[in-house]
Amino acid sequence: MDRVLNNTELRDEEFLINMGPQHPSTHGVLRLVLKMEGEFIRDLVPHVGYLHRSIEKIAENRTYNQFMPYTDRIDYCASMPSNQAWAVAIEKLAGIEVPEKAEYLRVIMTELNRIASHLIYLGVMSLDLGAVTPFLYTFREREWILDLFEMTCGQRLTYHYIRIGGVSRDIPPEFGKSLKAFVADFRKKLDDYEAILTENPIFLGRTKNVGVLPLDVAKDCGASGPTIRGSNFAWDIRKAEPYSVYPKLNFTIPTGKVGDVWDRYIVRIQEMRQSCNLAEQALDGLPESDVIRAKLPAVLKPPAGEVFSRIEAPRGEMGYYVVSTGDKKPYRVKIRTASYGNLQVLAPISIGWKIGDLVAIFGSLDVILPEVDR
Amino acid sequence: MLELDKALLAIYAGLKTWFISSGIPVIWLDLLVMIFAGIVLIAVLALTALFLVWWERKISAHIQDRLGPMRTGPHGVLQTLADGLKLLQKEDIIPSKADRKVFFWAPVIAFVAAFMAYIVIPFGKGLMARDLNIGIVYVLAITTFTVISLLMAGWASNNKYALLGGMRSAAQIVSYEVPLTLSVLGAVMLAGTMSLNEIVEAQGPYFWRWYWLPQLLGFAIYFVAATAEVNRTPFDLPEAEQELVAGFNVEYSGMKFAMFFLAEFVNMFTVSAVATTLFLGGWQPPIPGLAFIPSWVWFLSKTLFLVFVLMWFRWTYPRLRVDQLMDFAWKFLLPLAFINIFLTGLGVYIFK
Amino acid sequence: MTKEDIIRKLQDKFGSDLEVVQNNQPEPFVYISKDKYREFCRHVKTDPELDFDFLFQLAGVHYPMPSAGSGSSDERFEVVLSLSSHAKIHRMVAKVKLDIIDPEIETISDIWAAANWYERESMELFGIKFLHHPDPRPLLLVEDWEFGYPMRKGWTGPDFIPMPEK
Numbered sequence: 029m030d031r032v033l034n035n036t037e038l039r040d041e042e043f044l045i046n047m048g049p050q051h052p053s054t055h056g057v058l059r060l061v062l063k064m065e066g067e068f069i070r071d072l073v074p075h076v077g078y079l080h081r082s083i084e085k086i087a088e089n090r091t092y093n094q095f096m097p098y099t100d101r102i103d104y105c106a107s108m109p110s111n112q113a114w115a116v117a118i119e120k121l122a123g124i125e126v127p128e129k130a131e132y133l134r135v136i137m138t139e140l141n142r143i144a145s146h147l148i149y150l151g152v153m154s155l156d157l158g159a160v161t162p163f164l165y166t167f168r169e170r171e172w173i174l175d176l177f178e179m180t181c182g183q184r185l186t187y188h189y190i191r192i193g194g195v196s197r198d199i200p201p202e203f204g205k206s207l208k209a210f211v212a213d214f215r216k217k218l219d220d221y222e223a224i225l226t227e228n229p230i231f232l233g234r235t236k237n238v239g240v241l242p243l244d245v246a247k248d249c250g251a252s253g254p255t256i257r258g259s260n261f262a263w264d265i266r267k268a269e270p271y272s273v274y275p276k277l278n279f280t281i282p283t284g285k286v287g288d289v290w291d292r293y294i295v296r297i298q299e300m301r302q303s304c305n306l307a308e309q310a311l312d313g314l315p316e317s318d319v320i321r322a323k324l325p326a327v328l329k330p331p332a333g334e335v336f337s338r339i340e341a342p343r344g345e346m347g348y349y350v351v352s353t354g355d356k357k358p359y360r361v362k363i364r365t366a367s368y369g370n371l372q373v374l375a376p377i378s379i380g381w382k383i384g385d386l387v388a389i390f391g392s393l394d395v396i397l398p399e400v401d402r
Numbered sequence: 403m404l405e406l407d408k409a410l411l412a413i414y415a416g417l418k419t420w421f422i423s424s425g426i427p428v429i430w431l432d433l434l435v436m437i438f439a440g441i442v443l444i445a446v447l448a449l450t451a452l453f454l455v456w457w458e459r460k461i462s463a464h465i466q467d468r469l470g471p472m473r474t475g476p477h478g479v480l481q482t483l484a485d486g487l488k489l490l491q492k493e494d495i496i497p498s499k500a501d502r503k504v505f506f507w508a509p510v511i512a513f514v515a516a517f518m519a520y521i522v523i524p525f526g527k528g529l530m531a532r533d534l535n536i537g538i539v540y541v542l543a544i545t546t547f548t549v550i551s552l553l554m555a556g557w558a559s560n561n562k563y564a565l566l567g568g569m570r571s572a573a574q575i576v577s578y579e580v581p582l583t584l585s586v587l588g589a590v591m592l593a594g595t596m597s598l599n600e601i602v603e604a605q606g607p608y609f610w611r612w613y614w615l616p617q618l619l620g621f622a623i624y625f626v627a628a629t630a631e632v633n634r635t636p637f638d639l640p641e642a643e644q645e646l647v648a649g650f651n652v653e654y655s656g657m658k659f660a661m662f663f664l665a666e667f668v669n670m671f672t673v674s675a676v677a678t679t680l681f682l683g684g685w686q687p688p689i690p691g692l693a694f695i696p697s698w699v700w701f702l703s704k705t706l707f708l709v710f711v712l713m714w715f716r717w718t719y720p721r722l723r724v725d726q727l728m729d730f731a732w733k734f735l736l737p738l739a740f741i742n743i744f745l746t747g748l749g750v751y752i753f754k
Numbered sequence: 755m756t757k758e759d760i761i762r763k764l765q766d767k768f769g770s771d772l773e774v775v776q777n778n779q780p781e782p783f784v785y786i787s788k789d790k791y792r793e794f795c796r797h798v799k800t801d802p803e804l805d806f807d808f809l810f811q812l813a814g815v816h817y818p819m820p821s822a823g824s825g826s827s828d829e830r831f832e833v834v835l836s837l838s839s840h841a842k843i844h845r846m847v848a849k850v851k852l853d854i855i856d857p858e859i860e861t862i863s864d865i866w867a868a869a870n871w872y873e874r875e876s877m878e879l880f881g882i883k884f885l886h887h888p889d890p891r892p893l894l895l896v897e898d899w900e901f902g903y904p905m906r907k908g909w910t911g912p913d914f915i916p917m918p919e920k
Contacts, residue, residue, distance in 0.1 A: 045562065067724065077894035085905055089917045120779075158635055158721030164466040230636050230720050247807050247840065250868030261840075268843050333777050336836045336847050338810065349813050349836055349847070362813035364836070372871055384639070384723040401894055 041065050045383075049078050055152060055390075056397025067382045072375045079401035087361035092118055092192060092328045095361070100186035102363060103399045105148050108134075108141040109341040111190035116271055117337040117348035118192045122330035129317040130194035131273045135310040136207070137177070137189060139303040143214070144173045145342035146296045146303075153293065153391040154225060157234055162224055169217055172210050179203055192328060194321030207311055211304045218300060226294070235289040239377050239389035242287065249376065250369030253344025254295045255393055259287030265340035277309050289392040296394070327356045341366050343394055365399035406698065407528025439531045443520055447668055452482040454667045458713050465717045492656035500653065501558040508554035509654065509661035515547030516668040523675050524599045526685045526698030537598035538590060541676055542583055545631065548669065549575050555662070559653035567652070570639055570724050575631055577731040582627035584739035588620035588746040589613045589680040598676075602684030609688035614681040616749065619742045621681045623735055625708075628673035630731070632666060635716040639724050674708035675701075682708075755803065755844050757782045763804065767797060781845045788859060791850050795862045798837065798846070806837040806846060812862075812872035814880040816906045818854070831857035831882055858883035879905040 048059040057078035063071040083102060087095050099114045100107040112134055119126060126134075151166035174184045180199050181189040189196055225231050241251070243259045256263060262281045266274045282298035284291025332354040338347025344366025351360040370393045378389050414435065421431045456471070456479060463470025471478025496505060522537040524530045534540055549572045556568015592613055593601040605612045614621045630637040654662060678684060682704045685697035722730065755763075761782045764772050771790040775783035786794045798806040815832040831852040838845045852859055861884040863870040873884040874893040881903035884890070892899060901911040910916075 043562065077892070077896070080894040082904065088907075154720060158638070159719060160462075161466050161717050164468065168467055224718070225720075228720065230722055233726050234720060234723060245867075248867040250809060250866075263840055269845075333779070334775075334783060334847070335779060336781060336810075336845065345810070347810060347836070349811060349834060351815060360813070360815045362811060362815075362834070364811035368871065369868060372868060382723065382725070 106145040121335040258284035258292035367399040489660040504558035512551035512665040578630040581735035585623040612683040809866035810836040814876035
């Protein structure tokens with residue numbers, strides 16, 4: 029049974045609509061073929077692969093350290109966690125221990141990046157629903173975070189900051205003050221965003237009870253992160269399989285109640301607040317030390333073996349399966365990204381809704397296409 | 403001081419004596435006056451539309467914490483002119499399977515309908531093109547023309563998206579016509595006449611007596627329905643770029659697109675002008691002491707304030723889905739409009 | 755359940771069809787034989803103590819020559835499943851060896867729906883046939899791709915420039 033939708037199998041009132049690959053609403057290059065009946069969606073087939081860059085094949089031809097900049101570009105909106113996923117995988121394979129200061133710095137950076145990524149989600153989601161202004165406000169907040177990152181590692185989008193064994197540089201002295209000022213200001217701004225959107229009747233009308241994701245569908249299709257947490261399921265790798273210094277830090281996992289678009293929105297807003305707390309705690313707990321990277325040989329050759337590891341990226345679980353033969357280049361690298369699982373959920377939950385709802389549902393899944401295609 | 407009506411009347415009287423003295427029938431003078439009024443109206447409205455486009459960009463920019471056009475002229479005032487010149491130079495692309503005649507006439511009808519409503523609107527004391535005694539009915543009838551042009555545009559483009567957009571648009575406008583017309587009835591009942599000039603005169607230069615106060619519900623219903631009539635957010639689904647890539651005018655380019663675009667802004671000004679006339683006292687000053695400020699200044703400022711509110715809505719609210727839009731019109735606004743008429747009728751009976 | 759418990763439970767059920775990879779990773783890495791593959795997947799998903807309800811990823815690997823890193827030294831294709839459990843919070847890696855000339859295996863997309871896209875990807879990139887797959891179209895490559903299976907070792911195609919060896 030071939031799942032290509034074509035014109036021969038349509039009933040009288042049905043027609044095919046093609047959304048994308050260039051479309052203001054699909055975040056990245058995604059083609060959705062919809063079988064519509066009037067305003068209702070009867071079937072949906074996504075076509076991906078427009079951004080396939082064969083990163084897995086490239087990995088087989090680079091050393092472990094040379095591959096790190098490629099991980100930035102797997103998900104460029106959350107570049108720090110993407111770095112960290114690779115670092116954690118290789119550290120688990122080779123049994124490398126990361127110095128404590130580097131772990132705290134990693135937490136600060138990944139939590140800030142989580143906020144930046146969720147800000148992009150917030151802006152683009154409200155833009156899709158028609159409220160243009162929050163888009164510009166969230167990008168204004170994000171500029172401060174990007175300034176913090178530029179202060180640390182010189183880059184605004186693809187950082188290559190977290191390295192195997194630690195981080196690449198220490199934070200400058202003015203970082204701490206700027207971070208504290210940012211967090212204080214950002215909490216107020218989050219209240220502003222909530223004032224515009226959370227209780228707005230039009231927003232509620234567009235998002236409440238729309239695109240409900242049942243928990244078993246989510247688990248079966250491989251959804252993770254805020255997408256599955258919206259369906260009243262408190263699953264977070266930072267709590268379930270803790271890595272780095274998360275066991276020492278205090279934070280909660282926000283969950284939704286029903287699993288509709290509004291719940292996923294609220295989960296991300298509250299996650300931003302939690303990330304503020306985490307970044308502050310990590311900054312306060314930063315040990316006095318000069319060691320920010322473990323001592324490693326110039327060309328890293330992990331022992332032969334395989335490893336399976338994962339971390340909590342802003343969009344969900346990102347993990348690696350790496351096969352090493354003891355050589356300086358990995359034998360096989362399989363990258364599993366969060367959006368890959370989250371996008372598979374789109375077809376089951378949007379059938380039966382209207383095109384206007386499709387935009388809201390797709391926005392709420394927070395899919396980044398480069399992650400899907402690699 | 404700057405009362406134009408006396409000056410215009412004096413000029414007309416002088417011209418009339420000159421015409422009579424030189425033996426030309428007065429009918430030529432009336433014809434000349436009508437053509438002149440038409441040209442002046444079109445010029446004023448075209449300038450207003452240009453101004454509104456610039457103003458929208460500035461307002462949206464400042465709401466979004468940025469500056470907007472700053473380079474073309476001081477604070478970007480010449481930006482619209484630049485955009486207009488650019489649109490004039492664009493290639494006029496007509497889709498190959500489009501219905502050419504219908505495709506051509508759709509923007510023309512939209513543009514003409516937008517302008518025709520201004521014949522009866524009182525811009526100031528004595529500044530009206532024609533004081534029809536069915537003023538408000540005429541305006542409502544003319545603004546319905548836009549439905550035809552939207553359907554024509556959607557159909558003639560031979561494009562699924564445009565057709566969907568055109569049909570949704572038509573459904574939306576037709577649905578919101580009903581509460582719009584009913585809310586206007588309240589003000590007509592209070593004034594006792596349908597002529598727009600007499601409604602303004604009946605409100606008097608006392609802002610507490612203007613019809614926004616006794617007709618608070620009617621004003622609210624009118625304004626919300628008017629926002630839907632001109633396809634502005636939160637009711638701008640037909641043009642929702644994020645969903646259907648510009649909807650009914652997706653296949654239009656160049657000057658035809660410019661006509662749709664300008665027609666939208668002129669329509670915005672129309673509904674605000676009618677709201678000002680019916681509910682905010684038109685060209686009347688708020689207290690008699692301020693009558694030295696010319697009446698057309700009052701009219702313009704009140705109308706521009708309402709246009710500002712319309713723009714404010716656009717940049718604040720998300721948009722409603724099409725079925726929510728329809729529910730809102732038929733199940734919420736319409737019953738409220740009926741209640742408004744009933745209460746107004748009761749009030750008129752009791753207090754007169 | 756700990757690594758040893760999982761291994762013991764699986765060995766009780768599958769006996770000689772199961773082969774454990776010896777390594778010092780905290781998760782059990784096991785080989786399951788090809789004909790018990792679907793039964794294995796169904797068992798680990800539905801068994802109340804194992805309860806592996808989440809298929810994290812499904813990868814294909816190409817071993818054209820004996821390779822020291824993966825617990826076996828034949829030439830083969832492999833399909834590697836990374837599984838995890840939400841309720842029990844334990845993980846596992848299950849692998850199955852496929853023929854080097856004509857790799858084929860049954861689909862498990864009816865057991866875990868997530869497998870659908872992973873299997874499509876392995877089909878087009880490695881050439882592994884997944885029998886009875888509901889939607890065997892290419893996922894990432896274009897529909898009319900005719901240059902072989904890119905992820906196989908030693909693949910060359912048009913515009914492929916290998917990195918110079920340093």
